[in-house]
Amino acid sequence: MRHYTYDRRLNWSECDAGGIIFFPHYARWMVDGLNEMFLSLGIDPNAPRGDNALGGLPVLGLSMKFVSAPALHETVTHQIIVTKIGGKSMAFRHRFLRGEELLMEAEETRVWAEHPLGNPRALRTQQVPDHVRALLQEAA
Numbered sequence: 001m002r003h004y005t006y007d008r009r010l011n012w013s014e015c016d017a018g019g020i021i022f023f024p025h026y027a028r029w030m031v032d033g034l035n036e037m038f039l040s041l042g043i044d045p046n047a048p049r050g051d052n053a054l055g056g057l058p059v060l061g062l063s064m065k066f067v068s069a070p071a072l073h074e075t076v077t078h079q080i081i082v083t084k085i086g087g088k089s090m091a092f093r094h095r096f097l098r099g100e101e102l103l104m105e106a107e108e109t110r111v112w113a114e115h116p117l118g119n120p121r122a123l124r125t126q127q128v129p130d131h132v133r134a135l136l137q138e139a140a
């Protein structure tokens with residue numbers, strides 16, 4: 001299954017008063033990192049779908065386990081591993097590392113969906129398209 005890894009710096013705006021990560025930023029990093037993974041595969045999950053809908057990958061489940069905290073200006077490696085591709089849903093493991101040391105690990109479930117324009121509450125889920133499934137299944 002697909003792996004995707006990149007490095008990022010822990011910035012001032014992402015720290016608590018003690019100078020370590022303030023945990024909600026991990027959620028934002030997971031959103032940004034997953035979008036980068038999809039974009040790197042040539043898939044924009046938020047692209048328009050026809051004239052009346054926008055694509056989306058709403059999160060349906062997220063569990064986070066904190067092991068050690070990164071400090072201001074440290075480099076954090078974010079690994080994303082595709083763990084399951086269901087019918088409409090996809091599961092991902094996120095690992096945040098300082099070198100080889102695990103800092104935080106999370107399990108996330110997303111669903112392939114679209115939002116009708118002008119009616120964001122009418123979320124429609126759909127089967128993961130075959131070309132997306134094939135790209136996520138590749139060992140890379």
Ligand SMILES: CC(C)(COP(=O)(O)OP(=O)(O)OC[C@H]1O[C@@H](n2cnc3c(N)ncnc32)[C@H](O)[C@@H]1OP(=O)(O)O)[C@@H](O)C(=O)NCCC(=O)NCCSC(=O)c1ccc(O)cc1
Binds near residue numbers: 085125
């Ligand atoms: C998604 C829903 C409309 C349900 O749609 P339905 O089509 O009825 O869902 P189903 O019950 O058929 O389940 C569809 C699949 O999801 C799976 N599923 C459903 N619920 C769950 C939960 N809670 N955990 C894990 N998997 C789930 C289910 O097993 C099905 O999997 P497959 O077998 O692989 O197909 C409804 O659950 C919902 O609105 N949930 C709230 C979602 C939400 O508010 N998320 C947070 C805000 S959205 C967000 O953050 C976002 C991020 C990025 C974006 O691009 C867009 C939005």
